[in-house]
Amino acid sequence: MSLKRNFFAGVDVGSLAAKAVILEDGKVFATGLVPSGFDSVESGLNALNLALETAGLKKEDLTYIVGTGYGRVSAPYANKAVTEITCHAKGANFLHPTVRTIIDMGGQDCKAIRIDEDGAVVDFAMNDKCAAGTGRFLEVMAGVFKVKLEDLGALSLSATELVPMSSTCTVFAESETISLVARGEKPANILNGIHHAIANRISGLFARVGITSDVFFSGGVAKNNGMKTAIEEALKVTIVKPEIDPQLIGALGAAVLARNFSKKEGLWS
Amino acid sequence: MANTDLYEYPPELREEFEATEAIQFRDGSSATAADVWHFMTEIAPKRYPFAYTQKKYAGVRLSRDIHLPSAIKNHYLLLTMNDRITKSRENGAPVIFVQGGQSVDPYYAAGGIALRPASVGLWARGRHEGLGLNEEVVRQHKQKEKAYHAISFEACQTAGYENIQEGGLPIDMVAPFTCLRCSDISYGVEAHRHGPNKAVKLMNIDYPMRHQADKKWAVEYFAQNLRRLTNEIGKLAGRDVTDDDLSKEIRLHNEGRRLAIETAELWWSADLPPTNGVDRRSLYQMGGMEVHGDPSASLTVLRESHAYIKERVKKGIKAEGVVDKPIRLFVCGSCVFPNDFRIEEAGAIIVGQDNHWSDISTLVEEDGDPYQNLAHAILSYPYEQSVELRAAWTIEQLKKSRADGVLFLYQWGCNTQSAIARMLCDTIKRDTGIPTMIIEQHEGGSEQSEQLLNRVNAFIEML
Structure with a gap:
């Protein structure tokens, strides 16, 4: 041998x-x-x-x-x-091995994946044309607030309230954000609104594939605790703590x- | 500038191919296998180099299943569309633009040539010679952009209209069945009513919607519409159209439909896929008798192919490039088709689709009033029924074709199939347990985008 x-x-x-x-x-x-x-x-x-x-x-x-x-x-x-x-x-x-649902948010797309006990895909859905819920979208937002991408989540979690964001189109959200800043809204509160708007947008993917516990959050955006919290609230789930970099x-x-x-x-x- | 790196048929194949049957055309002429070989090896590479591309994922490239004569003959007929349609028209046959997924018996019975949107696109393609693959794709995109201006940027399939409006193609009449399968026929008809080229006659063949085949009034009403249609085409062709003309045409088209059904049943029964996905689709499509703009030509190729498929199935011959036990996909929806080459590379194969198969697999009664019989058959198309009935028929096809999964594809802007997709897929999943996937597509190009193929490949992996 x-x-x-x-x-x-x-x-x-x-x-x-x-x-x-x-x-x-x-x-x-x-x-x-x-x-x-x-x-x-x-x-x-x-x-x-x-x-x-x-x-x-x-x-x-x-x-x-x-x-x-x-x-x-x-x-x-x-x-x-x-x-x-x-x-x-x-x-x-x-x-x-107990994970049955995965939220994967990467640089250019977002996926809802349901799996079985062997890790085989049972069903999945992806964002089609909209960049909301992607790393690229958050990158644009980090640029608007002139903060590092990795600091967005913490800043969002420091919010004292949520400023509603009506658009999740990357281009329109950028101009809406600029106008909210001009109106005197605090960056943390705007970011809180952005994170929740994205979480609500991706919830639609789960309406199609369903959610079964345990839920795992993968991809680069999963490092963002603000997004994790917003998704937990939107989907009413608790996300499993990853053992390695998601x-x-x-x-x-x-x-x-x-x-x-x-x-x-x-x-x- | 044309591509220089072009595919060549192996010269040693010549003898084998030239021993195959001639193609018989509707006007009594024919093309021997030697004529076809000469055109495909000497003439077409210069006139239509895009088809000879070596890019393995290019949707328009020639089939590499070179021992299947129908593969080469199908390409021959597609690449000679312009030559043949132009000649037939000059000889007095009016060309009529029709709806996709409808039968064409009455148009030919009256002496016309019926072309669906995709075939109009093929005719237009044939009028631009010497283009390499990218040049051809750019040409198509330009035409599509013009059509967006003429119709609406929200329209999905615009093939044909731009050519008619510009006068680029000498279409004599626009006469589609007004069934609900396609929202863009309405867009196109409306655009045609207001567009600059009003010289082209417009005639709607009014289709009583949904589950009307057993209602006497509906059959009679639609039969009257068909009679009106043949009379109008007859005027253009300069002839009187008799009931016997239609009866003869129905018998001819029924032969094509029967051959396609038998070919499909053979194909589906095989342990190993006897053809690749592209050639399978071409064979089934020929049963619709429209795809080449000449039903007689389609029929000769289909007859010969049927014998080849029978032999391959009997001997267990597998098509080149296809895996032994591929994942079997059935495609639902209109106008969009995933890239067969990529699908086969991922270990799957497309075994069928609902769209044109709906009309091809609907035989017409041959005894009695031909108009009433044809009307009854057309009103029975499963694709045009309620979602429940369409789902029941689709499930039957899934069982026959032993499909492992269903892909429902539709174009962005399609207001019909987009509304049906979810309910149809949910019904299929509920009643059979077969996994389904819905994809909305909005792109041109020959190879399809990574976004689309990523979904399809993941679906194949899931299966």
Whole structure:
């Protein structure tokens, strides 16, 4: 019997960030997260190389790689490509087997995913044309308030009241926000309104696929506690506390699938 | 400038292909397999290079199932649309713009040529030669933008109207059935009433809506409309149209419909897919006798293809590029179709669709008054019934085709299918447990967007 160690990698190239996770023996061994550049092949490789460097491994040490995210179509380093919907399901199930519903808010889209006890997707829905509920929308809002993206959530949670936001169109919300600031509303209260408006908007996705506990929040926006709180209020649920950076869940799921595929293909036993 | 990196049919295929049957046309002429081979290997690559693109996901590219003669002959007929329609029109056959998803028996019975919106688009495409893939896509987009100006930017499918309005295509008459399947026929008809090119005659064939096939008044009323239609086309063609003309036409079209049904049943029964998704769709479509603008030509290709499919199914021959046990998808909705090449790469295949299949699979009674029989059949189209009845028929097709999942696609701006999609999918899911997915599309292009394909691929993975 071979004593060779087996490492599996998942690489998730999204619109704003590229993420990589290396898995060994059912445990997260190393991770890498870099901003996405113009070249999605290079972005994916940068994330993977960062994870390899952290792990002290070379690419040749990896048994199998699965690519996911919008960059998966141009991932020559990967053995297989899988959509991020399937990967988020696998990743959340790997960390928390009791999770049945996932809210994934990434750079350019938002997904409601319902899964079974094996982490298989049962149903899903995505935002179609509207950018509300995406990292890109929040990026625009951070620009309006001249604060860092990662500080938006905390600022929103410091609100003393909620200023209603009538538009969730990225362009119109920006002009509405500017006019609210001009009227003297406090930035924290406006942001509180924005977070709740987005949470209400994405609730519609769950009307289609349903919500079953436990609920998991993944993607880059999941790092925003203000959004987490707003979603919990809108959907009347409690979101499971993630064990790792929620932005890495897609890459983690891809690594889990890399492990499964390579076993099925007889690359290890 | 045209693409230089073009697909070429393998020269060693020539002998095998030239031994296949000739295509018989409605005017009595024919194209031998050698004629087809010559056109497809020598002439068409220069006139229509976009079809020879090597881009593997390009929706317009030639089928690579080269041992299936119908694949090559179908492309031949599509690429010669302009030559053939122009010639027929010059010989006195009026060209009539019709609704999608309707049968065309009465138009041909009266000596006309009936073209649905997509076929009008193909005719227009044939008038622009030497375009590479991107150039062809740009041309289509430009035409669509013009149509948005003429009709409404909220209109979804605008194919055809812009060509008629501009006078770019010599259409003689606009005469659709006014069934509710498409909100844009109303947009188009309205635009035509107010547009600059009023010289083109407009005639609506009034369709009594929903579950009227067994009501005597409705059948008689629609039969009168059909008689009015054939009389008007007859005037344009310079001939009197008899009941016998329509009876003969119904028999001819019924043969196509029967062959398509038999071909579909063979295809669906096979353990291994005998063709890829694109060729399957072409074969089923030929049963509608409209797609090539010449029912006789479609029929000769369909007859020959039926024998090939039978042989492939019997011998367990699988189409090239298709996986052994693909996920089987059934597509519902009008006007939009997901990219077969991407779907097959993801390990699935499209096994059928409800849209045109509704009219193709509806046979017309051959004994008795042909107008009454045709009216009864047309009013029975499952796609035009209430959602409950349409769902029941769709479920029957899902069982026959052994579908694993249903994709309901419609164009942004479609005010009909968008309203039906949710209820239809919920009914299918409730009664069969088959997973469904609804996608609204608003895009052009040949390869479809990552947004759309991401959803389709995730759905396939889910199945």
